[in-house]
Amino acid sequence: MRHTYLIARREYLSYVATPGFWISLAFVPIFLLLAMALPLLLEGASPVRYFAVIDDTGHYKQAIERRLEDNRIEMVRTVLKGMERVPGQEENATRALAVLDADGSVGEAEALAGQQARTALNAIKENHVLVAAPARTEEALRPFLVGEQQVDSPAGPKPLYAAAFIRSDDSGSVFIDYWSAAITETSLKSLINRAVRDEMRTEAFARAGVNKELVQLINDIEPKLSSLSPEKTAENAEVTASDRAPFFVAVFLAFILWSVVFSVANMLLTSTIEEKSGKVLDSLLSTAPVRALLYGKLLGVAAVSFTLLAGWTVAGGIAATIAGQFIPSEGQGLSVVLTTVADPGLLLPFLAYFVFGYLMFGAVFLALGSLCETLQEAQTLMSPLIFILMIPMLALAFVMKDPESPILAVLSWIPLFTPYIMLARLPTDPPFYEVIGTTLIMILTTIIVLWAAGRVFHAGAMHQAGVDYFKKLLKWRKAKPAKT
């Protein structure tokens, strides 16, 4: 025990005392925050795009202008709805929304909104601004489109981002030639296309004698869909975000589990290679049993991963508390997620699956590390393992779509995949025999893997085996004479 403890302690401290560990600890919360903030940042960072419309038909340009105005009103409405949930801003925001819904007057709504709402509304940027076309032919507009000349805009001379030529033929077909140097950006092109398409349809309805308002009214018809669960009482049968949370949280936890196991198994691999190439293993072998080296390293790195998980949980708790104070709705969402994570029905299986998933892959990576002197050597042995590890990752995406798929049920019985897939499937209440059966096979496999890894690790550590260990093993099996 002394040897195992000391080796685990050294292994743990060797990671925790490095800047890399703290970067990893901070990386996941930062990554999640970035993932949430990135769309907003990208939107905020995108410049205002000035475009011109040369409309030979004479009436689609107005449709595009109306669409731009509608978009602006929708953005103002979204901000005001958000402000309705901010303490102290509710009353002003509700009044401003009422004005906006009544006559669509953005100016009046802005005047009625509170100071905080006005600050938020001022921050709204119009991404696309329609300007007067400086010329009416493609050839004459080309210098503006390639940035050689600038167009007049409300904000002064600016480069022309795009120009749309709209024309129709005798049959009534409408053609849009969209000119822009930005060939991959599609949002403005789609906006123009949708505005013209909707106007064309409205005209077609009108030609057919259908009233325009009636078309709008019919388009707005939608059923009131309620999602109900038979497992809840009749009064509270409606499925809420809290009911759906376990499904998403389970998949999220399975993903976290996979990421942590993969990361820490790699840590084990590299540290073992370092020890072998640095000849440290030779020194350790006379001071501690091989099993103590194996288990000590596994325990030390397991402690590292538990520290990471605990750090992320604390960071999540702090984020939920902070978010709850500033944005009640976001805070509530995070609270629901954290409450679901803390549910023993999910948390305990997560911890158990972590232990077995980690031991299986950790022991294998450790054994492989003991056979190699360099990372390059390890890569040749690692490739098949990486492919195997990718399978549950792909399956997790499938769980989101159809958690009760028979394919997932089959994959759950493969012990290397059990921790990830069964964890993600738990909220769907899989049959009891599946839970028990897959768990028993997983435990048995873990014991066999640990035993086999111990043997390979011993051979590798003693320099009796190298990267060709498995090749030799296969040859030996083939050469072994059959029993008579």
Added chain:
Amino acid sequence: MSTPVFALNNVSKAFSGKPAVRDLSFAVNAGSITGFLGPNGAGKSTSLRMGLGILAPDSGTAELFGTPPDFSTLDRVGFLPEERGLYRKMNTLAAIIFFGRLKGMSAGQAKKDGKALLEQFGLGDVANKKIKTLSKGMAQKVQIIASIVHKPELVILDEPFSGLDPVNQRALEALIKELAGRGTTILFSTHVMEHAERLCDRIVLLAAGRKIFDGSVSDALQTLPRAVNMQTGSDADPCTALNGLVQSIVPDGVIKDGRQNWRVELAAGADAQDVLRACVEKSVSLTAFEPQKRHLHDVFVHLVDEDTQKGKQS
């Protein structure tokens, strides 16, 4: 008779069917310095590993302090492996404390004794430096300290002199003598005979996995015939004069300036004085006479060659 602290009893070990050690037996008594000698690939490291229980022998047994090796007996042993290395990112003192604690020391004691040993080796100023910043010689001394910090009763050093410069080799010899002076039993392997000749009470010589000699240094030297180098006038014939006193007498080179050099190997029981006397009595015109001192190196080469010849014949 006291129980040997280290013993191999008829151990054999083969790797992939190729024998590395064959039916080897030897024992190391408490308080002695034993040299475990042999050419590269003779099976020295494998034998030491079997003795420590790191490798299981295919046949035979190993004993440490009279019992099969386990980690309670290993705590009484300090081992410096041939393939040496320490955690490069660890501080020097921390590495010594780590290995001391693995051997059962308390953290405080390991720190205190580790510091004292670092000072003794002139490494006090690198106690808090990372191993990777040390020179090869310094790192090797740190590893030696790490293997003896727990004051083991038996110290096993596998090729301890390799990689050290002459100054550090001398310092290591001094340390081995100091440890032995304190009653520590020393077993070290080497293929450099000078160290063994200066340090050992006893040597075990291994070739191709087999023991070919086990005894004291003087016994080993006795296995070689004594020799004399001499020079005579070109007309002299010492062969007849020395008949019965020599095992062999051969001209060494060609006649030059009217003189001939001879290499003379003495017969058992004869010494250089007998040869000199015989030359004088038989009026052999001697111009030079130099009795040769025997070295362990010559014994080593002689015994290994002899064993190789035997192997070829069998």
